[in-house]
Amino acid sequence: MTKIITISRQFGSGGRTIGRKVAEKLGIPCYDSEIIEKISERSHFSENYIKESGEYSESFLSKVFSYRPGYTTQQDKLWLVQHEIIKELAEKESCVIVGRCADYILRDRSDCFKVFIHASMEKRAERIVKEYGERKESPEERLMDKDKRRETYYRFYTDLHFGDARNYLLTLDSGILGIDKCVELILDCVNHTEENKA
Amino acid sequence: MTKIITISRQFGSGGRTIGRKVAEKLGIPCYDSEIIEKISERSHFSENYIKESGEYSESFLSKVFSYRPGYTTQQDKLWLVQHEIIKELAEKESCVIVGRCADYILRDRSDCFKVFIHASMEKRAERIVKEYGERKESPEERLMDKDKRRETYYRFYTDLHFGDARNYLLTLDSGILGIDKCVELILDCVNHTEENKA
Numbered sequence A, B: 001m002t003k004i005i006t007i008s009r010q011f012g013s014g015g016r017t018i019g020r021k022v023a024e025k026l027g028i029p030c031y032d033s034e035i036i037e038k039i040s041e042r043s044h045f046s047e048n049y050i051k052e053s054g055e056y057s058e059s060f061l062s063k064v065f066s067y068r069p070g071y072t073t074q075q076d077k078l079w080l081v082q083h084e085i086i087k088e089l090a091e092k093e094s095c096v097i098v099g100r101c102a103d104y105i106l107r108d109r110s111d112c113f114k115v116f117i118h119a120s121m122e123k124r125a126e127r128i129v130k131e132y133g134e135r136k137e138s139p140e141e142r143l144m145d146k147d148k149r150r151e152t153y154y155r156f157y158t159d160l161h162f163g164d165a166r167n168y169l170l171t172l173d174s175g176i177l178g179i180d181k182c183v184e185l186i187l188d189c190v191n192h193t194e195e196n197k198a
Helices: A015-026 A033-043 A047-053 A058-065 A074-092 A121-132 A139-158 A179-197 B015-026 B033-043 B047-053 B058-065 B074-092 B121-132 B139-158 B179-197
Strands: A004-009 A095-098 A112-118 A170-173 B004-009 B095-098 B112-118 B170-173
Touching (some): A004 A015, A015 A095, A015 A179, A033 A047, A033 A074, A074 A095, A112 A179, A121 A139, A170 A179, A179 B179, B004 B015, B015 B095, B015 B179, B033 B047, B074 B095, B112 B179, B121 B139, B170 B179
Parallel strands (some): A004 A095, A004 A112, A112 A170, B004 B095, B004 B112, B112 B170
């Protein structure tokens, strides 16, 4: 039976690492930056442009506020390609998909396990400094900025609130539980749900 | 070491049953309707009045919308008593506390495990009919009404959004996972976190 696991996550919560480890344990692929590559191939925009104009760009935010119904922005076009690619990936085989609103895009599939990972500002600040090094802005400033962009993007395209527990099978605080415990709990839930279906 | 577990939940999700079972396994008390009794003893309002004027009452909602700063309503007084009682319970000994915004009231305690339980409308409708029988209104109407009141009450007194994953150690969909699996996962997280602290 196909199993699709979507991992939505706060920036710096270790969601991507958790996704990779879950996929490894299950012997299935994990899609994260690979989705950007695929969007690039299909849309002919560069990977950098997609990253920039996706969840995080200034230009996206300015477009949200100058939104005109009926008018399709480049972001809208990228959203449609992203939508198409995520649907196709989930059709093809079992996989883990990190981020990119996959939880929303695959909401109608009953074989989709939706997970959300978060952690306190303090724990995430520690993590991003360790992972990406120091920057001019404080880690807290970087996190608040990323959080705001990610939440706005999610809200705009899904009409849902980012981080609402009711959209997920389970949500976990990786700062308290640790990365490996999160991996274990996700696998436990996936296996349990499959046994009950079988 | 003291352990306090708060179970916040959507109406009909089985959160109360989960709370009782977790408490039983840990050999600690579970407070739910007992809190109403204690509020009644201390405030001299009847238990029925407290239930009515708490999360669910029409009168509470009308008071939210006629809110005047500096003016203390009976609901505000009951909130203060509830606040005091929950703080005292958590001071005294390990326990499970179901509902009553205990997650918010005890937010500053690092030994507090905060859990949120939810389920789909369909699963909750099934559950409330089985548990409380048929009523004049459809189970879906009853649920939407309760959800709205509970969310409004929570929002008014905590300034947080009901069901936001970021306020919880873990959140679980009891409709997919089942009551007993939720109990097991909560105990697993509590034990793991305690081991890591020890």
